[in-house]
Amino acid sequence: MGKGESARVYEGQLVATGLRFGLVCSRFNEFFVRKLLEGAIDCIERHGGDAGEVETAWTPGSFELPMVCNRFAQTGRFDAVIALGVVIQGGTPHAQYINSEVAKGVAQSAMHTGVPVIYGVITADTIEQAVERSGTKAGNRGADAAQSAIEMANLYKQLPRGK
Ligand code: INI
Numbered sequence: 001m002g003k004g005e006s007a008r009v010y011e012g013q014l015v016a017t018g019l020r021f022g023l024v025c026s027r028f029n030e031f032f033v034r035k036l037l038e039g040a041i042d043c044i045e046r047h048g049g050d051a052g053e054v055e056t057a058w059t060p061g062s063f064e065l066p067m068v069c070n071r072f073a074q075t076g077r078f079d080a081v082i083a084l085g086v087v088i089q090g091g092t093p094h095a096q097y098i099n100s101e102v103a104k105g106v107a108q109s110a111m112h113t114g115v116p117v118i119y120g121v122i123t124a125d126t127i128e129q130a131v132e133r134s135g136t137k138a139g140n141r142g143a144d145a146a147q148s149a150i151e152m153a154n155l156y157k158q159l160p161r162g163k
Contacts, residue, residue, distance in 0.1 A: 012155030016049030019079045019153050021146070022072035023054060026085035026121075028061035035134040036084040036120060036142025043146035062087050062121055063098050066105025073113035079153035081109075082145050085121040086130050099123050116152035120145025 001007075023040055025033050041051050055077070057068050062085030072081045083106050089095045102121055110117035122141050124130040132138040 010155060010158045012151035012153065012158070014047055014147065014150055015154065016044050016047040016150045019044075019049055019150065020053045020077060021049070021055075021149060021153075022069075022075075022078040022081040023056045024065050024068045024072060024081065024083050025056060025058050026060070026062040026065055027058050029086035029088060029130065032086040032122065032130050032134040033084055036086070036122070036140065036145075039135060039140030039142035039144075040082060040084065040120065040146040043143040044150070047147075047150050049150070061085070061098070062102050065102055065121070066109050069106060069117045070109035070113065073109055073115035073117055076115075078115060079156070080116040080118060080149035082118045082120050082142075082149050084142050084145065086134065087121060087123050088127060088130055089123075089125045095123070116149060116156055118145045118149045118152065 021044060025037055041054060045051055059065055059068050065083040065085050069081045069083050072078055087095050087098050103119060106117050106119045120142050122130055122133045133141045
């Protein structure tokens, strides 16, 4: 075997045909989160997925995203779950506490359920940064998250299973 080669390589394809996704959206900063949701569904459809197979749940804020992601993932109905939210820094450390819990909680829900749970949360210092990441000059974080979800869903189908 040549340098850098291995016996087997597992990679997820960017094909969403036949895949089912659960999208969990935060109502806080809903103006931006709706743009992320649109970006995510558009990405799923552009990769051959069916928006009719997508289920969406809304939480009060980003802090609650992991709880609902976990419930969605536990159903076994979804090939991947995506958390969509926007946390904008204010004059107090409030946003930092939310951010650390959301990132940790999303990761834990993926680990506990065995379903890929994707982090599609914008953490912005300013409203301008949120605008840039929800469909303008820095892209659409929801579409990016959906692409990761498609890749991870396909990767999980390929990976060997533990005992
Ligand atoms: N939730 C957000 O999704 N984004 C924010 O910017 C935000 N800020 O700044 O307060 C926010 N707060 C609400 C929080 O997520 C919970 O819903 C709330 O604390 C109740 O648990």
